[in-house]
Amino acid sequence: MLLTAALALVCTVAPGFFTTFAQVIDLSGNVVDPLKTEGNKAVVLVFVRTDCPISNRYALEVKRIAEKYAPDKIKVYLIYAGADETADAIQQHLRAYDYNLAALRDPNHQLVKTTGVKVTPEAAVFVQGKQVYRGRIDNRFVAFGKLRPAPTTRDLEQTLEAVSKGRTIMRRTTTAIGCFIS
Amino acid sequence: MTPFRYSIFIVLIAAFAAVNPRAQSRSAPTFNQHLAPILYEYCAACHHPGGSAPFSLLTYQDAKKRGKLLTTVTQSRYMPPWLPEPGHREFADARRLSTAQIKLLQAWVDAGMPEGDAKHLPPAPQFNAGWQLGKPDLIVKMNERFTIPATGTDVFRNFVLPIPVEKTRFVKAVEILPGGSQKGIGQIVHHANILIDRTGAARRMDAQDAEPGFGGMEVSIASDSFDPDGHFLFWKPGTVPWVEPEGMAWRCDPGTDLVLNMHLQPSGKPETIHAEIGLYFTDTPQTIFPMLLQLEHDGKLDIPPGKKEFVITDELTLPTDVDVLGVYPHAHYLGQDLQGWAILPNGTRQNLIRITRWDLNWQAVYKYKQPVFLPKGSKVMMRFVYDNSAANPRNPHQPPQRVRAGNRSSEEMGHLWLQVLPRGKDDARPLLQEALMRRRLEKYPADYSAHFNLGAVLQAQEKHAEAITQFQQALQVQPNSFVALTNLGASLQALGQLSEARAAYQQAIQRKPDYANARYNLANLLLAQSRIDEAIPHLQAILQFQPSDAGTHNSLGSAYGMQGNRTKAEEHFQQAVRLQPDNADARTNLAFVLALQGKFDESIPHYEAALRLNPNNADAHNQFGVLLARKGRMKEAAEHFAQAVKLNPDDAGAQENLRKARALIK
Numbered sequence: 001m002l003l004t005a006a007l008a009l010v011c012t013v014a015p016g017f018f019t020t021f022a023q024v025i026d027l028s029g030n031v032v033d034p035l036k037t038e039g040n041k042a043v044v045l046v047f048v049r050t051d052c053p054i055s056n057r058y059a060l061e062v063k064r065i066a067e068k069y070a071p072d073k074i075k076v077y078l079i080y081a082g083a084d085e086t087a088d089a090i091q092q093h094l095r096a097y098d099y100n101l102a103a104l105r106d107p108n109h110q111l112v113k114t115t116g117v118k119v120t121p122e123a124a125v126f127v128q129g130k131q132v133y134r135g136r137i138d139n140r141f142v143a144f145g146k147l148r149p150a151p152t153t154r155d156l157e158q159t160l161e162a163v164s165k166g167r168t169i170m171r172r173t174t175t176a177i178g179c180f181i182s
Numbered sequence: 183m184t185p186f187r188y189s190i191f192i193v194l195i196a197a198f199a200a201v202n203p204r205a206q207s208r209s210a211p212t213f214n215q216h217l218a219p220i221l222y223e224y225c226a227a228c229h230h231p232g233g234s235a236p237f238s239l240l241t242y243q244d245a246k247k248r249g250k251l252l253t254t255v256t257q258s259r260y261m262p263p264w265l266p267e268p269g270h271r272e273f274a275d276a277r278r279l280s281t282a283q284i285k286l287l288q289a290w291v292d293a294g295m296p297e298g299d300a301k302h303l304p305p306a307p308q309f310n311a312g313w314q315l316g317k318p319d320l321i322v323k324m325n326e327r328f329t330i331p332a333t334g335t336d337v338f339r340n341f342v343l344p345i346p347v348e349k350t351r352f353v354k355a356v357e358i359l360p361g362g363s364q365k366g367i368g369q370i371v372h373h374a375n376i377l378i379d380r381t382g383a384a385r386r387m388d389a390q391d392a393e394p395g396f397g398g399m400e401v402s403i404a405s406d407s408f409d410p411d412g413h414f415l416f417w418k419p420g421t422v423p424w425v426e427p428e429g430m431a432w433r434c435d436p437g438t439d440l441v442l443n444m445h446l447q448p449s450g451k452p453e454t455i456h457a458e459i460g461l462y463f464t465d466t467p468q469t470i471f472p473m474l475l476q477l478e479h480d481g482k483l484d485i486p487p488g489k490k491e492f493v494i495t496d497e498l499t500l501p502t503d504v505d506v507l508g509v510y511p512h513a514h515y516l517g518q519d520l521q522g523w524a525i526l527p528n529g530t531r532q533n534l535i536r537i538t539r540w541d542l543n544w545q546a547v548y549k550y551k552q553p554v555f556l557p558k559g560s561k562v563m564m565r566f567v568y569d570n571s572a573a574n575p576r577n578p579h580q581p582p583q584r585v586r587a588g589n590r591s592s593e594e595m596g597h598l599w600l601q602v603l604p605r606g607k608d609d610a611r612p613l614l615q616e617a618l619m620r621r622r623l624e625k626y627p628a629d630y631s632a633h634f635n636l637g638a639v640l641q642a643q644e645k646h647a648e649a650i651t652q653f654q655q656a657l658q659v660q661p662n663s664f665v666a667l668t669n670l671g672a673s674l675q676a677l678g679q680l681s682e683a684r685a686a687y688q689q690a691i692q693r694k695p696d697y698a699n700a701r702y703n704l705a706n707l708l709l710a711q712s713r714i715d716e717a718i719p720h721l722q723a724i725l726q727f728q729p730s731d732a733g734t735h736n737s738l739g740s741a742y743g744m745q746g747n748r749t750k751a752e753e754h755f756q757q758a759v760r761l762q763p764d765n766a767d768a769r770t771n772l773a774f775v776l777a778l779q780g781k782f783d784e785s786i787p788h789y790e791a792a793l794r795l796n797p798n799n800a801d802a803h804n805q806f807g808v809l810l811a812r813k814g815r816m817k818e819a820a821e822h823f824a825q826a827v828k829l830n831p832d833d834a835g836a837q838e839n840l841r842k843a844r845a846l847i848k
Contacts, residue, residue: 057448059332059451097450145544146575150580
C-alpha cells in the first residue's frame with residue numbers, strides 16, 4: 001500500500017523519469033487505461049502468457065466468451081504481464097491462436113497489482129471502474145495436470161451473464177490454476 | 183522539495199528489500215551450484231529449446247522466471263512426472279526427485295533465487311534437434327495428415343503405417359518424430375505406443391471411416407497364429423529411444439504394418455500431426471524371445487455410478503522360470519491405485535509396481551534396473567482401484583454413470599502388462615501362452631479367442647487331441663469361424679483322420695472362399711492322397727488372389743510334376759524360388775525337375791542351395807548324389823549317398839547307390 005502510494009507521488013513529482021515505470025501499454029507502446037469504461041458496460045481483463053500451456057488451452061473459450069458478450073458492450077482485453085514478452089512475440093501469439101482481441105502489455109504489473117491476479121489464465125471483471133470478479137475462467141483445471149473432461153462451473157461466463165442482464169452483481173473471487181505471474 | 187523526495191526513496195528501497203530480500207546467506211543454495219544439476223538431470227530432457235515441454239529450464243533466467251512454479255509443481259509431485267511409488271522396485275531412468283532436492287528448490291526460492299558463482303555451473307546437456315539415435319535405416323510416414331481440434335477432450339487415435347521391406351529385417355530400435363519436421367509438436371503428443379500387425383487387421387479397422395486412422399486407446403490385434411512380439415514399443419517425450427540388446431531385435435517381415443497409437447492433447451489452436459517412425463535395423467537375428475504377459479479383468483469392470491472404491495484383481499501362476507524386464511500398467515480416467523506384485527512359491531512377496539495416484543497423461547512403460555526373477559510356480563497378482571464418484575474430477579461423466587470395459591476414454595480398462603524373458607534353453611513361450619489362455623478360460627469360459635489360442639498353442643506342441651477339443655469349443659461359440667475350422671482340419675489331419683480333416687477344410691472354404699490356408703491345406707491333403715485333379719483347382723484359386731504365394735507355387739509345381747507335366751512343374755518351382763529364395767523344399771523340387779529334364783548344370787546350384795538351407799533332407803542328398811554320379815563326380819556323389827544313408831538308414835535305394843558309387847571309385 002505504502003509502495004503504490006509512494007510511486008504515485010513520485011510520478012507527480014518527477015514526470016519524465018518514471019513515465020514508463022508503471023503503465024499499461026498497447027503493442028505499439030502507447031499508454032492505455034483499459035479500466036476507463038466509457039461506452040462499455042463492463043471490461044474484462046484476461047491475463048495470459050505466450051508460452052503458458054494452460055492459458056493457451058483456453059484460447060478458444062476466451063474467444064467464445066468475448067464474441068458472445070461483444071453485443072452487450074462488454075470489452076475483453078488480453079493482458080500480457082510478462083516483462084520478458086516482446087510486442088513481436090505477442091503479435092505472433094495472437095496470430096497463432098487466431099485472437100482478434102485487443103492485447104495490452106503490463107510489464108510492470110500495474111494491472112496485476114490492481115486486480116490481484118496470480119496466474120495465467122486469470123480474469124478480472126470491472127463494471128463502472130469497480131472490480132466485481134477476479135479468478136478462474138471456469139473450473140476445468142483442478143490442479144496442475146488434473147483437469148475435468150469439461151468444466152462444470154463457468155465462473156467468468158456466469159458473471160458476464162449477470163452483467164449483461166443488468167442483474168445485481170455479487171463481488172467474488174475464485175482460485176485460478178495456471179502459470180504464476182512473476 | 184528535495185528533503186521530501188529523499189525520504190520517499192528511503193521508503194522505496196526499504197519496501198523492495200522487504201518484498202524481495204536479496205540478502206544471501208553463505209549457505210543459501212545457488213542456481214549454478216545446486217539448481218542447475220537438478221534441472222539438467224530431471225527436467226532438461228523435455229524443458230530445452232525445441233523440446234517437448236512448453237518452456238525451457240536450461241538457464242538461470244529461465245529458472246528465475248518460474249521459481250514459484252518450480253516449487254509448487256515439485257512439491258505436489260506433478261513434476262517431474264514419475265508415477266511409481268518409491269520402495270516398490272527400482273526402474274531404469276527413474277525421474278523422481280528426492281525430498282531433499284525438493285526442499286533445496288524451496289530454499290533457493292526463499293533465498294531470493296541467487297545465481298551464484300559461474301565457476302560452479304556444470305556444462306549444459308546437449309540435445310539433437312531430430313532423430314536421437316541418428317539417421318534411421320528406414321523412415322515411414324503417416325500417409326495422411328491428421329488435425330487435432332483446438333479444444334476439447336484428449337484424442338486417442340491409431341494410424342496404420344505399412345513398412346516397405348522386401349525381405350525379413352530385424353529391428354533393434356524404433357524412434358518417433360510425432361510432428362515429422364515440425365517443431366514443438368511434442369507438446370501435443372503425450373505418448374505413443376506402437377503395435378506390430380502382421381495380419382492386416384488394423385488396415386481393415388482404418389478403412390471403416392474416411393478420417394485418417396481410427397479411434398481407441400488400446401488396440402488389440404487378433405492373430406491367426408501364435409506369433410508373439412514380446413516387445414514394448416513405447417514412446418514418451420523426453421526419452422532416448424530404447425535400443426534392444428543384441429539378439430532381441432524383433433522380426434519385421436514384408437507386409438508387416440506398424441500401428442501408431444497416439445494420445446493427443448489439444449493445445450488451444452488446431453494442430454496437424456504428420457508423424458514419422460524411424461526404424462533401426464541390425465543384421466543379428468532374434469535369438470532371445472521375450473513375451474508380453476497380460477493380467478487383466480475387464481470382464482469384472484462394471485462400476486456403479488458414484489462408487490468411490492471399485493476393485494478388480496487378477497492372478498496368473500507362472501508355469502516356468504522368468505525374468506521380468508518391464509511393466510506397463512494401463513487404466514483410463516477412473517483408475518486411482520494400480521498395483522502389481524508376485525508371491526513366490528516359498529511365500530515371499532516381490533513387489534512389481536505401485537502407482538497410488540494414477541494419471542493417464544503420464545502413463546509409461548517402466549523397465550526394471552535389474553530384471554526381477556520369478557521362479558516357476560510364482561503367482562503374479564494385480565489389484566486396480568477405480569473411483570467413479572463425482573469427487574473424481576477426471577470422471578468422464580458428470581453426473582457419474584455406470585462404466586464398463588471398453589476402448590474409448592469414457593470406458594475403462596484394467597491391464598497390467600509384464601515383459602518377461604523365460605529362462606532355460608527350450609522356448610517356454612508356448613507354456614506361458616497356455617497358462618494365460620487357461621487362466622482366461624477360468625475368467626471367461628465361453629471366450630472364443632481363448633479357446634482358439636489355447637488350441638493353437640496345443641497344436642504347436644503337437645498335442646492334437648487336446649487342440650481338437652479347444653477348436654471344437656471355439657466353434658461352438660463362433661460356428662462360422664473359418665480359421666478355427668481350418669486349424670481343426672490341420673489337427674485332424676495330423677492324427678490321420680483324413681476324411682474328417684477334408685470335411686473341416688471344405689466347411690472353411692464354404693464360409694470364406696478366399697481363405698488361402700484352408701485351400702492350401704486341403705490341396706496338400708488331396709495331393710498326399712494322389713487326388714491331383716481335385717487339388718489343382720484349389721491351388722489355382724489361391725493364386726487368383728495371392729499370386730505371390732511361394733508355398734502355393736511349390737505345391738502346384740508338385741501337382742504338375744505328379745501328372746508328368748515337367749514344363750509346368752518347372753515354371754511354378756521357378757516362381758516359388760524367385761519369390762522365396764530360402765524355401766528349401768522349392769529349391770529341392772526345382773533341382774529335381776531340372777535334373778529330370780537333363781538340365782544338370784542348372785540343377786546343381788539349386789541342390790547346393792537346398793542342402794545349405796536344410797542339410798537334413800535325406801532324399802535331396804540321394805537325388806543330388808545320382809546327379810553328381812551322372813556327371814562323373816563319383817567321389818562327391820558317394821559323400822551325398824553316405825549322408826542320405828546316415829540320415830535315413832532304412833533307405834535301400836541310397837544304400838545301393840552308395841555301394842555302387844564306392845565300387846566305381848575303386
